[in-house]
Amino acid sequence: MSTLGKKRRRDLRRRRWQFLAVLLTITLGVMLFAASFDSFRNLQASYTKTYDDLDFADLTITGGDTASIAREVDEIDGVAAVETRTQVDNPIKVDSTEVLGRIIGMPVDGQPSVDKVEILEGSYLRPSEDTGVLVEKHFADYWNLDPGSSLDVLLEQGQDVSFQKVTVLGVVASAEYIWPARSRQDVLTTPDDFGVLFVPQEMAESGGGSSLNQVVVLYDAHADAEALTEEITEQANAAGADVQTQAEQPSNATLQEDVQGFGQLSYLFPLLFLTAAGLATFVLLNRIVYSERAQIGTLLANGLARRTVRRHYLGYGLIVGVTGAVLGVVLGMIAGSLVTGAYTRAISVPDTVVRFYWITPFVGISFGVLVGWLSAVAPAHGAFHVSPAEAMRGGTPTGRGKPSIVERLIPPLRHTPVRWRMTFRGIERSKRRSLSTILGVVLSLVLILASWGMLDTAQILLHRQFDEIMKEDAQVWFDTLVTDTIVEDVAGVEGVVAAEASSLLQVGVAYDDKSYTTELESFVPGTRMHDFYAPGGDEIDLASDGILVGEPMRDLIGVDEGDVVTLSFLTLEAQVKQLLADVAPDLSVKIQSKARVAGFVDEPLGTLAYVSNDELQSILGGAIKSTLEHAASGESLVGLLLQRLGRSQGDVDKLSEFVMELPNVTTVLVRYAEGANDGTMQQRLTDLDGVAAFVDVQGLFDTMQSALGLFYIFIGVMLVFGAIMAFALMFNTMSVNIAERSTELATMRASGVTAGQVARLITGENLQLTLLGIAPGLVVGWLVSSWFMSSFSSDLFSFSLQMRWTTFLYGSLAIVVTALVAQAPGLRAMRRFDIAKVVRERSQ
Numbered sequence: 001m002s003t004l005g006k007k008r009r010r011d012l013r014r015r016r017w018q019f020l021a022v023l024l025t026i027t028l029g030v031m032l033f034a035a036s037f038d039s040f041r042n043l044q045a046s047y048t049k050t051y052d053d054l055d056f057a058d059l060t061i062t063g064g065d066t067a068s069i070a071r072e073v074d075e076i077d078g079v080a081a082v083e084t085r086t087q088v089d090n091p092i093k094v095d096s097t098e099v100l101g102r103i104i105g106m107p108v109d110g111q112p113s114v115d116k117v118e119i120l121e122g123s124y125l126r127p128s129e130d131t132g133v134l135v136e137k138h139f140a141d142y143w144n145l146d147p148g149s150s151l152d153v154l155l156e157q158g159q160d161v162s163f164q165k166v167t168v169l170g171v172v173a174s175a176e177y178i179w180p181a182r183s184r185q186d187v188l189t190t191p192d193d194f195g196v197l198f199v200p201q202e203m204a205e206s207g208g209g210s211s212l213n214q215v216v217v218l219y220d221a222h223a224d225a226e227a228l229t230e231e232i233t234e235q236a237n238a239a240g241a242d243v244q245t246q247a248e249q250p251s252n253a254t255l256q257e258d259v260q261g262f263g264q265l266s267y268l269f270p271l272l273f274l275t276a277a278g279l280a281t282f283v284l285l286n287r288i289v290y291s292e293r294a295q296i297g298t299l300l301a302n303g304l305a306r307r308t309v310r311r312h313y314l315g316y317g318l319i320v321g322v323t324g325a326v327l328g329v330v331l332g333m334i335a336g337s338l339v340t341g342a343y344t345r346a347i348s349v350p351d352t353v354v355r356f357y358w359i360t361p362f363v364g365i366s367f368g369v370l371v372g373w374l375s376a377v378a379p380a381h382g383a384f385h386v387s388p389a390e391a392m393r394g395g396t397p398t399g400r401g402k403p404s405i406v407e408r409l410i411p412p413l414r415h416t417p418v419r420w421r422m423t424f425r426g427i428e429r430s431k432r433r434s435l436s437t438i439l440g441v442v443l444s445l446v447l448i449l450a451s452w453g454m455l456d457t458a459q460i461l462l463h464r465q466f467d468e469i470m471k472e473d474a475q476v477w478f479d480t481l482v483t484d485t486i487v488e489d490v491a492g493v494e495g496v497v498a499a500e501a502s503s504l505l506q507v508g509v510a511y512d513d514k515s516y517t518t519e520l521e522s523f524v525p526g527t528r529m530h531d532f533y534a535p536g537g538d539e540i541d542l543a544s545d546g547i548l549v550g551e552p553m554r555d556l557i558g559v560d561e562g563d564v565v566t567l568s569f570l571t572l573e574a575q576v577k578q579l580l581a582d583v584a585p586d587l588s589v590k591i592q593s594k595a596r597v598a599g600f601v602d603e604p605l606g607t608l609a610y611v612s613n614d615e616l617q618s619i620l621g622g623a624i625k626s627t628l629e630h631a632a633s634g635e636s637l638v639g640l641l642l643q644r645l646g647r648s649q650g651d652v653d654k655l656s657e658f659v660m661e662l663p664n665v666t667t668v669l670v671r672y673a674e675g676a677n678d679g680t681m682q683q684r685l686t687d688l689d690g691v692a693a694f695v696d697v698q699g700l701f702d703t704m705q706s707a708l709g710l711f712y713i714f715i716g717v718m719l720v721f722g723a724i725m726a727f728a729l730m731f732n733t734m735s736v737n738i739a740e741r742s743t744e745l746a747t748m749r750a751s752g753v754t755a756g757q758v759a760r761l762i763t764g765e766n767l768q769l770t771l772l773g774i775a776p777g778l779v780v781g782w783l784v785s786s787w788f789m790s791s792f793s794s795d796l797f798s799f800s801l802q803m804r805w806t807t808f809l810y811g812s813l814a815i816v817v818t819a820l821v822a823q824a825p826g827l828r829a830m831r832r833f834d835i836a837k838v839v840r841e842r843s844q
Contacts, residue, residue, distance in 0.1 A: 004312045011288065011316070017825065018735055019320060021728035022280045026324030026371060027331070028721050029273035030364045034332020035339060036266035036714075038360055042340040043259050045353035047178070047252075053351070054116040055081070056175035056246065057216035058225060059232055062087075063573055064241030066212040073215065073232055078223030081113035084212040086204035089182075091479060091692040092195055093152035093163050094143045098686055100477060100693035101153065102182070102196045105204030106134070114216040115176060117198055118350050122147030122170030125200055132169040134198040137348050138180045140171040142191030147171070153197065154479070154692075155206045172198060173350040181250035183506065184517060188605070190699040215241075242508065242517065242570055255347075268788055269718055272450060274371045276443050276725050277324070280732045281317055281375035283436045287736040289313060289379040297387070313380035314373065321372020322365065329364040336360075433737055434769055440733035441773025441815060442780055444726035448811050449781030450788055451719035453803045457789050458708055458715075460802035461604035466701045469603055472529040472669040473678075475502075475695040476685050482666040486690070490668045493684050498671040500524050503616060508568035509549065509609060514557040520547070520567070520609045522616040529669040532610065535602040542612045546598030550607030559597055567619065568592050593619045604799065605704075726815070730822040734766060738826030746835045755831045762827065763820070770819040774812050781811070 012019055050056075061069055066084055074082040085105045092101030106112060108125045117124075117134060125132055133153075135145050145151065145168050152163035177196050181187040217232065219225055233243045246252055289296070296309060337354045344352040476490060482501045491499035503522040508515050523530055523542060532540050535551050542548065547567075553559055569591045576591070601610065611619070672681055678698060686694050738745070745758055786801040 004308070008312065008315055008319075012319070015284070015288075018284050018732050019316075021732050022277060022284060022320050023324045023327075025273065025277035025280055025725045025728050026321060026368050027328040028725060029270050029277050029371075030325045030328025030368050031332040031335065032273060032328075032718075032721065033266060033270035033367060034329050034360050034364050035335035036269070037263075037363075038333055038336025038357060039339040039343070040259060040263045040266050041357055042336065042352075042354050043343065045355060046340070046344055046349050046351050047255060047259070049351040049353050050118075050173075050178065050349060051175050051246075054118060054175040055114050055218050056252075057114050057249075058219045058246050059217040059229060060244045060249065061215040061217070061232070061236045062213060062242045062244070063570070064236060064239040066215055066241075069236055069239055069241060070212075070215045072235060073217055076228065076231065078220050078228050079217060079232075080220045080223075081218040083112045083114040083216050085112070085214050085216065086201060086212055087214050088204065090154045091163075092154075092197065094145070094195075097192070098691055098693055099193050099195055100182075102194070103153065103204050104196065104198050105201035106198045108200045112216075114218045115174070117172035117174050120171045120173055120350075122168070124170060125198075126169065129167065129169060130200060130202070131164070131166045132200070133166045133203075134170045134172045135168050136177050136180065136196035136198070137171055137173050138177070139191050139195030139197075140168070141348075143195075145171065153199075153203075155203065166197075166199070166203075173348065174198070175251075176249065177251055178349055179251040179254045179347060181254055183519065184244075184248060184250045184253060186519065186606075187250055187254045188700045188703050190696070190703045192699060193693055193695045242568075244517070248517075264788075265714070269450070270367070272447065272784070273721065273725055274367055276447060276729050278371045278375040279436075279439060279443055280729050281320060281372060282378065283440070283736055284732055285313060285316055285376050285379035286432075286436070287739065288316070310380045314376045317372035317374075317376025317380075318369065319372070321368040321370070321375075324372075325365040325368020328368065329361045332364065333360060437733050437737060437766070437769040438773040438776075440729050441770050441819070442777040444729050444815055444818065445774065445777030445811055446781045446784050447722035447726045447729075448719070448814060449778070449803075449807070450784050451715050451722050452807050452811060453782070453785030453801055454715050454788060455712065455719070456804050456807055457785075457799055457802045458711065460804070461799060462701065462704055462708075464802075465604045466697065466704075469531055469533070470529075470697060471531065471671065473672045473676075473697055474670045474681065474685065475697070476668045476670060476688070476691055477693040477695070478666055478668070478690045479692040480666070480690055482668055487668055489688060490670060490685065493681075493688070495673050495676040495681050495684065496670055497673045498528055500527060500529050500669045501613065502529070502667045502669050503613070504667060505572065506570040507609065508566075508570060509553065509557065509559075510566040510568065511557045511559040511563060515568075516553065516556045516607070517570070518550075518606075518608055520611060520616070522611050522613045523669075525612050525614065527669075528671065530610075532601050533603070535600055537602075540599060540601070542610060542615075543598030544612065544615065546596035546611075546615070548599050548601050548610040549597055550609070551600045551602050552607045553609075554600065556607065561597055561599055563597050564594050565597060566592055567595050569620065572620070595619055723814070727818050727822060730815075730818050731825070734819065734823040735826045737766065738762060738823065738830055742830075745830055750835050758830060759827050762830070763823065766819055766823055767816070770816055774815060777815070778808055778812065 061073075070082050070084045073079055087102065087104050089100060089102050091098050093099075106117075106125055108127045111117070111124065119134075120137060121140075122134075125134065139145070143151075147168055147170055149168040150165055151168070153166050154162070155164040174196070179187065180189055180191070180194060180196065182189050182194050215236075219228055229243075229245055236243045247256070299309065300306065333356075340354055341352055343349075478486060482503075484501075487499050487501050490496060501524065503520075505520045505522075506517065507520045508517050510516075521530075525542060525544070527542070532542065532548060534540050540548075547565075549559070557565075559565055572591050595611075670681075670685065672678075678696060682694055682696060685691065741762075745762075748758055749755065782801070782803065785803065789799050789801045
C-alpha cells in the first residue's frame with residue numbers, strides 16, 4: 001500500500017465516527033431511492049400483469065345505441081375485442097342490511113373476451129345455476145361471503161320489483177375494482193355501503209337495466225391507442241354515448257395516483273437526503289484539507305505531484321460514496337420487495353410482481369459516487385492549489401479584532417464579560433465554519449419538515465373535508481324519489497336532529513371543446529349538511545341562479561366564474577333509456593341544459609359541482625322539456641314515452657314532471673344527536689321503508705385513513721430517517737467545529753480556563769449559529785414541503801400544504817436539542833485533550 005494510502009486509512013480510522021455518519025446518510029439516501037423506485041416499478045408491473053391477464057378494457061362506452069356502437073367499433077382496425085353488457089346499480093341485502101350494489105352482466109357459457117374476472121374461490125357462472133352470482137373480493141371479505149352463501153338482490157319479475165335470493169358461486173377479483181370505487185368522483189367507498197356482483201346477463205337485465213347499456217373495448221397490443229380512442233370517442237359521442245378511457249376508469253385512476261406518488265417520492269426524498277449527505281461529506285473533507293495544509297505544503301515542496309494530492313482527497317469522498325451506495329442499493333432492493341408485497345396484500349391486488357431492475361443499482365451507485373465525488377471536488381481542488389510556502393507558514397490571521405454584529409447593533413453588549421464577547425465574536429471569526437453550521441441547521445430542518453409537513457397536510461385536510469365541509473353523519477339512499485314525507489319520517493327517527501333531501505346525479509360539464517364527468521349534488525338552500533369555501537378560504541352560500549364547481553375545473557375545462565357551461569345529465573339519460581328499453585331498445589337519449597358557473601369551491605377530495613334543490617329542478621325542467629320538444633327522427637321521444645306509460649297526448653305537458661320523478665339517486669342527509677351510537681342509528685334508519693342503502697360518513701373517513709395507511713407508514717419512515725440524518729449532519733458539523741479549534745481550545749485550557757467554561761463558550765457559539773439557521777430553515781422547509789405536496793394534487797385529491805404552527809415550534813426545538821446532543825462527543829473529546837501535546841505542536 002502506498003504512503004498516501006496508509007495515510008487515508010489512518011484518517012478514516014481516526015475520524016471514523018464522522019465518516020460513519022457520512023456513510024449512514026449516503027446509505028439511507030440510496031436505500032430510499034432503491035426501495036421506493038423498485039416499489040414504484042413493481043406496483044406498475046403488478047397492475048399491468050393483472051390488467052393483461054384479465055383483458056382490462058381500454059375503453060368503456062356507456063349509453064347510446066349499444067348494439068350499433070358495438071358493431072361499428074368491432075369493424076375498426078386495431079380493435080382486438082368488443083363486448084356488450086348491462087351494468088346497473090341496485091340495492092343488495094346481506095344479513096338484513098341493505099347496501100348499494102353494482103350488478104354487472106356476464107355470459108354464463110364462459111368468461112367474456114374483455115374484462116374477465118379471476119376466480120379466487122369457488123367457480124365461474126354456470127348455465128344450470130340461473131341464480132348463481134360472483135362476488136367481488138372486497139365485498140366478500142367484509143361480509144364473510146363464501147361459495148354457497150346467499151344474499152338478496154333487488155330484481156324485476158314481470159311488473160313486480162322485489163328482493164330475490166341469489167347464491168354465491170365464487171369470489172373473484174376484477175381489474176375494474178382493485179380499488180372498489182363507485183365512480184370517478186366517488187372513490188371512497190366502504191364494503192358496508194357498496195359491493196359489486198357479477199351475474200348472468202339475463203339477471204342483470206332483470207335488475208332494471210335495458211337489454212344492453214355498456215360496450216367494453218380491448219385494443220390490439222401494437223395498435224395506436226391514442227388514435228383509436230379519438231376515433232371511437234367521436235363515433236360514440238355522436239351516438240349519444242359517454243366514453244371512459246382506461247386512464248379515467250375510477251379504480252385505475254385512483255391506483256395510478258398512488259403509483260405516481262411513489263414515483264415522485266422515489267427521487268424527491270432520496271435527492272433531499274443525498275444533498276444532506278453531500279454537505280456532510282463536504283464539511284468533513286474541507287476540515288481535513290484545512291487541518292492538513294502544513295502536511296500538504298510539505299509534500300508539494302518535496303516534489304509530490306499536485307494531481308496526486310487531488311486524487312488522494314477525492315478518494316475520501318469516493319470511498320464513502322461507493323460503500324454507502326452499495327449498502328443502500330442492497331438494503332433498498334430488499335425493502336422494495338417487502339413494500340410491494342405489503343401493498344398488494346393490503347389492497348387485494350391479484351398479482352404481486354417483484355423483479356430485478358438493472359437501472360436500480362446503476363442509478364443508486366451512480367448517486368452515491370456522484371455525491372461522494374461532488375462533495376470532495378472542492379476540498380480536493382483546494383488542496384491542489386495550496387501554495388507550499390504559505391501552507392508551511394501556518395494560518396496565522398492578519399488584522400485586528402472588532403466588535404461583532406450583535407455588539408454593534410446592541411452597544412451595551414460591548415461591556416459584557418470577555419467570555420460573552422468571545423462567544424459573540426467567535427461566529428464572525430471563521431465565516432466558513434459558521435456558514436457550514438448554519439447550512440447544516442437549514443438542511444436538517446428541511447429533512448424534518450418535508451416529512452412532517454406531509455403528515456400534517458393529510459391529517460388537516462381530512463379533518464377539513466369530514467368535519468368542516470361534510471357536516472352530515474350519514475347518507476340514507478332511497479329507491480324512490482325523496483318526498484317531504486320521507487324526509488319527515490327520517491327526521492322523526494330517535495337520535496336524528498336534522499334531515500335534508502339531496503340528489504346526486506352524474507353529469508358531464510362541458511365548456512368550449514372540453515368536458516369533464518363529475519357528480520352534481522344538490523342541497524336545500526341554507527343547508528346545514530355541507531359548508532362551501534371559496535379558494536381564498538371565505539365561506540360562501542349556494543347560488544340561487546347557478547352552480548358551484550370545484551377549483552380544479554378552471555384548468556380541466558378552462559371555465560371561469562360567470563361562464564355558461566353545458567350540463568349533460570348522464571344518470572337521467574340512462575334512466576329514460578331504461579324506461580323505454582322494451583319499446584325502443586336502440587333509442588339514443590340526450591338530456592342537456594345550460595347553467596352559469598356562480599363560483600368555485602376549494603375542497604380536498606374530488607372535483608364536484610353543487611346546486612340548490614330549487615335551482616336543480618329549474619335546470620332539470622328546462623333540460624327535459626327541451627329534450628321532449630325537440631326529440632324527433634322517426635317516432636318521437638314524446639310518443640315513445642306516452643306509449644310506454646299508456647298515456648294520451650293530453651298528458652304531454654306532464655311528461656317532464658314525470659321524468660323528474662324517476663328514481664334517480666336520491667338521498668336524505670342526516671345529523672345525529674350528540675352521543676348517538678353509529679351502529680344503533682344505522683339499524684334504525686335502515687329499518688325505514690324504501691331504504692336502498694346507507695352510507696356512514698365515519699366509515700368513509702375510516703376508509704380514507706386506511707387508504708392513507710401506507711402513506712403514513714412511508715412518511716413516518718421518512719421522518720425517522722430524516723431525524724437520523726439530521727442528527728448525523730449536526731454531529732459532523734459540531735464535531736468538525738470543535739476539532740478545528742483544538743489548538744485554540746487547548747491554549748485556553750493551558751491559560752487556566754476551565755473545561756466547563758470552554759464547554760459553555762462552545763455551546764453558546766453553537767446555539768447562536770443554530771438559532772441563526774432556524775428561521776431560513778423553516779422557510780426553506782416549508783417551500784420544499786409545499787413542492788412535495790403539489791406533486792400529489794389532481795382532480796381527485798387537492799393537497800395544498802397545510803402545516804400546524806406546533807410543527808414549526810417542535811421542529812425548531814428538535815433542532816436545538818439535536819445540536820446540544822450532537823456536540824456532546826466533541827465536548828467530551830475536548831475534556832480529554834493532551835494540552836501539552838497540542839500546544840507543543842502549535843509551537844512547532
